[in-house]
Amino acid sequence: MSVLLTNIGELVTNDPVHGGTSEPRAGGPGDGLGIVAGAAVVVEAGRIAWTGPASSAPAADEVVDLGGRCVLPGFVDSHSHTVFAGDRSAEFAARMTGEPYTGGGIANTVAATRAASEQALRARGQALVREMLAQGTTTVEIKSGYGQDIATEARMLRIARELTPETTYLGAHTVPAEYAGDRAAYLHLVTGPMLAACAPHARWVDVFCEPAAPTAFDEDESRAVLTAGLRAGLLARVHGNQLSAGPGVRLAVEVGAASVDHCTHLTDADVDALAGSWADGAGTVATLLPAIEFSTRSPYPDARRLLAAGVPVALATDCNPGSGYSSSMPFVVALAVREMRMSPAEALWSATAGGAAALRRDDVGHLRVGARADLTVLDAPSHLYLAYRPGVPLVSQVWKDGARATPPR
Numbered sequence: 001m002s003v004l005l006t007n008i009g010e011l012v013t014n015d016p017v018h019g020g021t022s023e024p025r026a027g028g029p030g031d032g033l034g035i036v037a038g039a040a041v042v043v044e045a046g047r048i049a050w051t052g053p054a055s056s057a058p059a060a061d062e063v064v065d066l067g068g069r070c071v072l073p074g075f076v077d078s079h080s081h082t083v084f085a086g087d088r089s090a091e092f093a094a095r096m097t098g099e100p101y102t103g104g105g106i107a108n109t110v111a112a113t114r115a116a117s118e119q120a121l122r123a124r125g126q127a128l129v130r131e132m133l134a135q136g137t138t139t140v141e142i143k144s145g146y147g148q149d150i151a152t153e154a155r156m157l158r159i160a161r162e163l164t165p166e167t168t169y170l171g172a173h174t175v176p177a178e179y180a181g182d183r184a185a186y187l188h189l190v191t192g193p194m195l196a197a198c199a200p201h202a203r204w205v206d207v208f209c210e211p212a213a214p215t216a217f218d219e220d221e222s223r224a225v226l227t228a229g230l231r232a233g234l235l236a237r238v239h240g241n242q243l244s245a246g247p248g249v250r251l252a253v254e255v256g257a258a259s260v261d262h263c264t265h266l267t268d269a270d271v272d273a274l275a276g277s278w279a280d281g282a283g284t285v286a287t288l289l290p291a292i293e294f295s296t297r298s299p300y301p302d303a304r305r306l307l308a309a310g311v312p313v314a315l316a317t318d319c320n321p322g323s324g325y326s327s328s329m330p331f332v333v334a335l336a337v338r339e340m341r342m343s344p345a346e347a348l349w350s351a352t353a354g355g356a357a358a359l360r361r362d363d364v365g366h367l368r369v370g371a372r373a374d375l376t377v378l379d380a381p382s383h384l385y386l387a388y389r390p391g392v393p394l395v396s397q398v399w400k401d402g403a404r405a406t407p408p409r
């Protein structure tokens with residue numbers, strides 16, 4: 001059965017046919033977003049079958065009038081930690097009011113996640129993915145990393161796999177307290193039996209490479225984690241350069257990671273390495289997570305420097321209970337425009353096609369014919385409203401795999 005979505009005020013496709021691009025090497029949105037005014041879309045068998053001016057749309061079995069609203073590719077949130085237990089709102093409040101915080105930080109989440117039942121973890125993860133969908137996110141990546149023991153890491157990934165195909169083994173999130181005196185033993189666990197238990201449920205391997213943080217991992221440790229994951233058949237991504245200009249970016253490029261995430265502190269050599277990684281074939285995307293700088297009151301990454309160097313940039317939420325608990329891609333787009341001086345077009349491209357590149361996916365993040373029919377409908381005339389009206393629930397309905405995934409409002 002085919003469905004014609006028509007009377008679309010502005011359709012963002014990222015499709016070169018309409019003057020856009022979903023190809024990161026073309027420099028992202030410099031070529032435009034492939035916008036069609038007065039548009040229509042035909043959806044059939046879960047895929048985009050046709051896009052163009054409504055006046056020349058083909059017939060379909062069902063017609064949906066969108067009343068002049070704006071339609072975007074569904075957001076691709078390529079970085080989240082949405083399977084966990086516990087509550088760290090008091091930690092956030094203390095951080096914001098400058099009170100000394102004496103809690104355990106991530107150790108609290110690890111303890112609560114280990115203690116939680118599988119049903120409780122699943123229920124929380126499902127609720128967060130529903131919350132993301134309601135805000136226009138149709139593809140989400142979910143990491144482990146709050147178990148830090150074999151059983152809990154594997155449990156997190158089994159649950160994440162029920163929610164998304166983009167699951168990431170992050171046993172090397174931090175060194176848990178019980179291994180503080182023997183980091184090598186934890187590394188042995190993460191690259192050995194824990195990896196073996198987790199790899200069947202994961203597509204990706206990730207590591208928090210941050211020598212400046214005593215519980216994170218240095219360059220050699222991070223390389224060991226990534227190469228073990230690659231040997232097990234996983235693809236690499238890296239948490240790097242969040243707190244200082246460390247080795248994360250260069251290591252990510254060295255192992256051919258799809259993305260290095262945070263990129264808050266970069267040297268010129270890091271920017272060159274990222275740009276150079278695209279010289280032949282798929283390189284490493286710089287994924288920026290400005291909701292973390294917002295929620296930790298830290299300086300934002302320099303998006304303009306990356307864009308000027310021709311590095312493909314993705315935007316994601318990093319939704320997690322500690323450093324930033326927003327699940328909202330519209331909020332991230334608004335932050336990217338206001339705080340990182342990305343244009344509204346650049347930010348939207350990075351939140352859709354950029355996220356898809358960071359996940360090495362060519363079936364999402366754009367609305368070319370043949371793409372997954374994942375569409376976000378805004379109760380607004382154009383994509384500019386995402387940043388122009390921050391904090392306003394503009395997403396009026398979401399379609400996933402060619403079917404309505406949220407009730408229209």
Ligand SMILES: [Zn+2]
Nearest residue numbers: 079081239318
């Ligand atoms: Zn993260």
